[in-house]
Amino acid sequence: SYVPTQPPSMAGAPGQTVSITCGGNIGSKSVHWYQQKPGQAPVLVVYDYWYRPSGIPDRFSGSVSGGTATLTLSRVDGGDEADYYCQVWDSSRDHWVFGGGTKLTVL
């Protein structure tokens, strides 16, 4: 079955910018992004490609180009260490799917 493609891991030094991609079949509906820290439920950080829920800092931003959605974290710090998942519509099976997740390490 379709699983949106995400890099398994990314790393960045404090203060740097990190971009996490989600690709494969983007376009029929919106893309949403979640942050999950160990032992916790996921938290919505970006919805409808680029909107941020209240309480999410503007260091988190989303974009889409062609068939790839991107979550960008600017000025990363240790508190951003987490797994990040995209949520994409699978039009071939008419249901939502999650990407495989990207583990972000802040060096």
Added chain:
Amino acid sequence: VHLQESGPGLVKSSGTLSLTCAVSGDSLTSSHWWSWVRQFPGKGLEWIGDVFHTGSTYYSPSLRARLTFSIDGSKSQFYMKMISVTAADTAYYFCARRALETSTATGGYIDYWGQGILVTVSS
């Protein structure tokens, strides 16, 4: 909005998994889907499906044959029943509130999650 899953943490293989999600801070008759998502040990998230306050349901195609969702607005609870479980169903199960999709193809995101419950299927 707060969601809380409850149910057995251990289910025997070939048996039935029944979970309850108690909701507070919102009415189950609000314009949202009430959803189930699971996460396998190690990482992957999987959409299980949704129930609406009218009783409308959506089931993941791969799980549809084994699932039944229901909802009780008077108790502020919704439910999942999965039959014929195997070890492959061992996972954390989350209940969640999900925004409706719009006519312009926006929406569909989960804005509130329960804390999750680990369900282990044993032989």
